[in-house]
Amino acid sequence: xxxxxxxxxxxxxxxxxxxxxxxxxxxxxxxxxxxxxxxxxxxxxxxxxxxxxxxxxxxxxx
Amino acid sequence: xxxxxxxxxxxxxxxxxxxxxxxxxxxxxxxxxxxxxxxxxxxxxxxxxxxxxxxxxxxxxxxxxxxxxxxxxxxxxxxxxxxxxxxxxxxxxxxxxxxxxxxxxxxxxxxxxxxxxxxxxxxxxxxxxxxxxxxxxxxxxxxxxxxxxxxxxxxxxxxxxxxxxxxxxxxxxxxxxxxxxxxxxxxxxxxxxxxxxxxxxxxxxxxxxxxxxxxxxxxxxxxxxxxxxxxxxxxxxxxxxxxxxxxxxxxxxxxxxxxxxxxxxxxxxxxxxxxxxxxxxxxxxxxxxxxxxxxxxxxxxxxxxxxxxxxxxxxxxxxxxxxxxxxxxxxxxxxxxxxxxxxxxxxxxxxxxxxxxxxxxxxxxxxxxxx
Numbered sequence: 001x002x003x004x005x006x007x008x009x010x011x012x013x014x015x016x017x018x019x020x021x022x023x024x025x026x027x028x029x030x031x032x033x034x035x036x037x038x039x040x041x042x043x044x045x046x047x048x049x050x051x052x053x054x055x056x057x058x059x060x061x062x
Numbered sequence: 063x064x065x066x067x068x069x070x071x072x073x074x075x076x077x078x079x080x081x082x083x084x085x086x087x088x089x090x091x092x093x094x095x096x097x098x099x100x101x102x103x104x105x106x107x108x109x110x111x112x113x114x115x116x117x118x119x120x121x122x123x124x125x126x127x128x129x130x131x132x133x134x135x136x137x138x139x140x141x142x143x144x145x146x147x148x149x150x151x152x153x154x155x156x157x158x159x160x161x162x163x164x165x166x167x168x169x170x171x172x173x174x175x176x177x178x179x180x181x182x183x184x185x186x187x188x189x190x191x192x193x194x195x196x197x198x199x200x201x202x203x204x205x206x207x208x209x210x211x212x213x214x215x216x217x218x219x220x221x222x223x224x225x226x227x228x229x230x231x232x233x234x235x236x237x238x239x240x241x242x243x244x245x246x247x248x249x250x251x252x253x254x255x256x257x258x259x260x261x262x263x264x265x266x267x268x269x270x271x272x273x274x275x276x277x278x279x280x281x282x283x284x285x286x287x288x289x290x291x292x293x294x295x296x297x298x299x300x301x302x303x304x305x306x307x308x309x310x311x312x313x314x315x316x317x318x319x320x321x322x323x324x325x326x327x328x329x330x331x332x333x334x335x336x337x338x339x340x341x342x343x344x345x346x347x348x349x350x351x352x353x354x355x356x357x358x359x360x361x362x363x364x365x366x367x368x369x370x371x372x373x374x375x376x377x378x379x380x381x382x383x384x385x386x387x388x389x390x391x392x393x394x395x396x397x398x399x400x401x402x403x404x405x406x407x408x409x410x411x412x413x414x415x416x417x418x419x420x421x422x423x424x425x426x427x428x429x430x431x432x433x
Contacts, residue, residue, distance in 0.1 A: 006268040006269050006272070007267070007268040007269075007271060007272025007274070008268070009272065009274065009277050010264045010265070010267055010268035010272035010273055010274065010276070010277060011264070011265055011268035011272075013261075013264055013277045013280055013281065014260075014261045014262065014263070014264025014265035014266075014267075014268060014280075015261065015265060016261070017257050017258070017260050017261030017264065017280050017283075017284060018258055018261035018262060018265070019261075020257060020261075020284055020288065021254050021255065021256075021257030021258030021259075021260075021261055021284075022254075022258060024250065024253070024254035024257060024287065024288060024291045025247075025251060025254035025255060025258065027250065027254070027291055028247060028248055028250035028251035028253075028254050028291065029247075029251060034291060035378070039288045039289070039291065042288070043284060043285055043288055046281065046284060047281055050277060050281060054277075
């Protein structure tokens with residue numbers, strides 16, 4: 001493992017995808033009932049977090 | 063043209079590129095093997111003028127050997143009939159995914175191992191350092207050692223490729239287990255696990271420089287699979303047209319289902335059993351059509367009208383349709399992920415559909431029997 005700080009966009013997007021995937025898995029197993037109204041904001045939040053992380057990383061590099 | 067594989071192959075064989083494209087297209091349509099072969103050629107055959115292929119160019123002899131092994135394995139899968147009924151996507155896709163992912167991981171690791179042994183300052187050594195620019199932008203162009211290695215860039219091609227390959231292997235194994243019945247996740251569960259695996263792989267890769275190309279891929283995956291999951295689409299029940307004509311209540315099944323296509327339940331002249339019978343009709347994408355004699359629909363639950371009946375269309379459409387008379391009732395719980403639920407007194411034709419924005423009740427031939 002490299003001694004540098006983690007790649008922020010990968011880390012944030014990865015964590016978001018894990019949470020989102022677990023929610024979809026629970027939906028597939030009929031543990032929860034996800035609707036389009038619940039999924040759409042979660043997806044937007046995921047995209048926003050990824051963009052934010054990418055922007056922060058670029059700012060740090062400058 | 064996608065990656066120029068057909069044109070390159072035609073030049074190599076000295077034939078018209080159109081001929082090669084027709085052959086490849088035919089193999090894509092009939093069984094899907096052409097997709098795998100095209101991807102394999104794209105990854106393993108060097109571009110014109112380049113010394114290295116996209117993957118595993120350090121040792122072309124071994125690359126060829128592994129390509130042959132993978133080709134034989136895929137052919138064996140095809141001969142065993144795994145793809146026979148429904149083609150690549152709904153048949154042997156887990157095995158293809160595992161083989162493809164394993165090949166990607168193997169090639170990249172081999173390439174890095176070979177490059178690690180190259181003299182410092184060469185392009186190969188730069189690639190071994192994990193630089194995306196080194197590995198991806200300077201393929202074989204620095205073999206003379208005269209040019210200094212470019213500065214290492216984080217988020218390497220190797221990390222991305224290995225991560226993507228590992229995700230393919232994991233998802234393929236889970237898909238195979240699901241297909242054989244060892245686990246019962248369904249298409250939605252496997253898709254959700256694919257997203258989880260991509261997320262875990264991204265988190266792990268972030269400590270090794272990050273898999274930057276996987277970030278947009280993961281988001282696109284989440285958009286596609288999240289959308290289908292929200293619509294209740296499972297893709298577990300096949301493709302095509304299924305017409306069920308039922309004349310006796312005792313012959314009704316508890317559930318009628320289809321993945322993509324047209325699912326018709328024709329109940330004209332049916333003799334229902336006493337009491338209330340319940341059945342489910344589930345379709346992922348397409349149209350469910352319930353046909354019964356005029357006057358026997360007690361509840362059609364429609365929101366739009368057409369000339370010869372009524373229908374509801376959209377995403378995640380759920381309707382309870384009641385057919386019967388007196389103490390004999392049939393309740394059909396119909397669900398369509400993306401598409402239409404229609405009812406009528408005869409099977410519809412495409413040119414029967416005349417959509418309007420009027421809301422039931424109050425119009426159409428069945429309006430008089432709606433509750």
